[in-house]
Amino acid sequence: MAKNGYASSLDEQQIAQSTYIKPQARLLHDPAVTFEEYQHYAKRTREEQDRLASPKLQWRQIINRSTHKEDALRIDAVPDGKFNNVPEINFANEENRLQISDDEWSNASRAMRTASSGAVFYLITTDILGPYGVGFAMGTLGWGPGIALYTVFGFMAGYSGYLIWHVYLGLDSYEFPCRNYGDLAFRTWGKPARYVTNIMQALGLLLILGQVTIQYGQNISQASRFNLCYIVCPLLFVIAGFFMTQIRTLKNYGLVANFSVWLTVLTIFITMGVMAHSPPNYPISILGSAGATVDSTTITPDAQGNYPPIIHYGGLPAPNLVGSINGLLSGVLAYAGAQLFVEFLAEMKRPRDFLKAMWGAQLFIYAVYLIYGCYVYHFQGQYSYQISYQGISVYGWQTACNMISLIAALIAAGLYGNIGIKVFYNNILMDIFKAPPLINRRGKIFYAxxxxxxxxxxxxxxxxxxxxxxxxxxxxxxxxxPLTYTLPPLFAIGYDVKKNAQREGEGYDPVTGEVTRHGTTVQRWMRGFMSGGPVQVAQNVWHTIYFFASLAMCGLGMYAAIEG
Structure with missing residues (x-):
């Protein structure tokens, strides 16, 4: 007999799972867990979280470590996320997981979720590593293209954040928590996608940490008037980073993240004031200014040593497309934080609140970047240096900005180190080497x-x-x-198609553990892509275009980076 209009042959009616297995009995990344099972537990988790009060970012509790009670869950907790009924055992070991109850397994996940939306706002804005390069990017692009591209890239970064949030809410649960970016790839596209995503994210975070170390090694070198051997300069930054990254939970990082944001804003205000009353730092312009990138004749002094006057461009400053793209790539650094959003969501008590924190932070970042970038370009034109405060000519203020931004960058670098280590720990050490989770004592020692x-x-x-x-x-x-603009629409397509492919009579049965599906894989993908109403179908088409457009931009960017 046909069921719901579909033949009931073995090819077209599939029972993907026939025996109920408890979540704690599963592998950490078990391909046998179906999309429908992830969805079932995610719905239960969202319903519970929606009944919780939104946590507040309370500085006194963070500093004093005072205890409080979570009445809604009736679980004794303290601000660092420990739960009294979470056993000190290694959950990465399957035999140990079989010994714990359902409540203990769920509470182990709850114990990691303590951050508020306020803390996440500060964590996202801590990612302001790129404002100092916006003036430089504007100098390589000109007024019109620069403002337009920063606006488009900023909005699309926020949209990518929305897609990550959308997929996360549908797949994360206490029973099967999504802890990092690769988990979204795994649950929407399978194991190969998870491997690719994790490798890209871990390498990206490590290289960003290296980039920050280079930038602020230059800070120390310039502050010493280049009297200190360069190799020592990044070493000093790294030693300080050892201690900053020992802050393990993102909730506790909220306090120092807030401090970092305002240090960055202070540096911006200082450089704006100095630029308005002093000329550019002409001698270093050849080393990394916008003019050096697109047209070196605009920064070359004449025979008497006089530098050309400051100039501005309404459009692209020269037919040098490679230079303009490279300038844009330095601006992409401005919105690189989307790859961290899953890690932020994973430590939020109410992930549904993430959206307001994310859009608020993106708007703040966009406003700071664009206002500051336009200001720098107005006063310094083609002399806009790739690290703006090093492009001011008054040494005292230059040194002050170097030191203030150094502290802010150390905090931001610590955040990247924190997330990068967690990606490595959760996906390599726990998966392969059965390392203990970070919520127990041995895990904390491993992390340190x-x-x-x-x-x-x-x-x-x-x-x-x-x-x-x-x-x-x-x-x-x-x-x-790719981490910010290519992967989110890909994950959204996978999630929405699988979700909308389900029909009446299909889905996960929590009693028996059965997952019933009708139709072949190809039929289900076609059905899912074209289902959900006109708006959803249009979104699927748009996400496909978005994916390929961002992929093309990656290719163009790599070409420009190599050629430039």
């Missing part, structure tokens, strides 16, 4: 031991590649563009 190794690798990268501009172009095109 990995921190210096991670930073040492960043130091090796920084010491070996002092070409800051070229390095930024390479990592932006190879990792940051």
């Amino acid at each position: 031991a990995i921190v210096p190794v991670w930073w040492i690798i960043a130091f090796v990268i920084a010491a070996a590649i002092p070409d800051y501009f070229g390095f930024v172009s390479i990592i932006s095109a190879s990792f940051l563009l």
